[in-house]
Structure formats: structure tokens, C-alpha cells
Amino acid sequence: xxxxxxxxxxxxxxxxxxxxxxxxxxxxxxxxxxxxxxxxxxxxxxxxxxxxxxxxxxxxxxxxxxxxxxxxxxxxxxxxxxxxxxxxxxxxxxxxxxxxxxxxxxxxxxxxxxxxxxxxxxxxxxxxxxxxxxxxxxxxxxxx
Numbered sequence: 553x554x555x556x557x558x559x560x561x562x563x564x565x566x567x568x569x570x571x572x573x574x575x576x577x578x579x580x581x582x583x584x585x586x587x588x589x590x591x592x593x594x595x596x597x598x599x600x601x602x603x604x605x606x607x608x609x610x611x612x613x614x615x616x617x618x619x620x621x622x623x624x625x626x627x628x629x630x631x632x633x634x635x636x637x638x639x640x641x642x643x644x645x646x647x648x649x650x651x652x653x654x655x656x657x658x659x660x661x662x663x664x665x666x667x668x669x670x671x672x673x674x675x676x677x678x679x680x681x682x683x684x685x686x687x688x689x690x691x692x693x694x695x696x
Contacts, residue, residue: 554592555599555614555622561588564623565630574630587630595625602652607662615664621648 558571565571568583575583575591599621600609611618628645631637654660 553610553614555596555611556592556619556626558585558588558592560619560623561592561626564627574627574634574636588626591626591629591633592622594629595622598625599652602649602656606656606658613664615662617663621652624648
């Protein structure tokens with residue numbers, strides 16, 4: 553299930569007219585649905601690739617934050633394919649990438665409660681210790 557729809561991408565592009573300009577590859581005056589679908593699929597794969605270390609992807613329910621990232625990234629992909637991406641578009645892309653990496657490291661969340669399922673790649677950093685290996689100030693004398 554994609555994280556956003558063609559209508560969402562049209563909204564992010566500034567309306568159907570602008571989306572048509574970005575996605576009319578055969579120049580017949582109508583947007584090419586396959587181009588928009590491919591941009592959405594590429595954006596979603598990019599999002600999944602960034603979040604896979606922290607969350608089970610694809611996400612079962614789509615948080616608004618992920619939907620927004622997918623919408624904006626789909627428009628960026630369409631602009632980039634037409635060589636219409638501006639420096640501001642590239643800066644926005646970098647900000648979205650930083651946000652996804654922040655979610656991946658656990659510094660940010662996708663804004664959904666409860667959080668989506670964790671990825672199977674996430675493991676606890678703590679390992680159990682044997683109780684007979686107790687460490688105390690006295691047993692560590694001479695180590696510092």
C-alpha cells in the first residue's frame with residue numbers, strides 16, 4: 553500500500569495543473585499516471601530504506617508525517633526527472649532525509665501513538681551479566 557495517493561501528490565505539487573506539467577511525458581495535456589505512480593513507489597522505497605533499521609516496513613498504518621514526506625518526495629522526484637528541481641527543493645529533500653535519519657536513530661518519532669512495530673533488525677544493546685561477577689570499588693583497585 554503506497555504511503556500517499558496521486559491526489560496527495562497533486563496537492564503537494566500545488567494543484568493538478570502543476571502536477572500535469574511535471575508528469576506529462578507524452579505531451580498530450582494529461583498527466584501520465586504511470587509517471588506519478590513510479591515517483592510514489594520510488595519515494596516510498598526511499599522512506600522504507602531509511603526506516604527499516606528502526607521500524608517494520610512497509611508501515612501497516614501510515615502516519616501523517618510519513619504521508620507528508622512521501623507526498624513531498626514524490627513531487628521532488630518528478631521535478632528532478634524533468635530537471636526542474638531548484639536549490640530550495642534540494643534543501644527540502646536534505647531536510648526530509650535528516651528527519652528520516654533522526655527517526656531511524658530514535659531521536660524523533662513518526663508521531664503516532666502507539667509507535668509502529670519495531671524492525672526485526674532492532675536488538676537490545678544490553679546483555680545480561682552474571683551476578684557472580686559483581687564489580688565494586690574495592691575489586692577494581694589498581695585499574696585506574
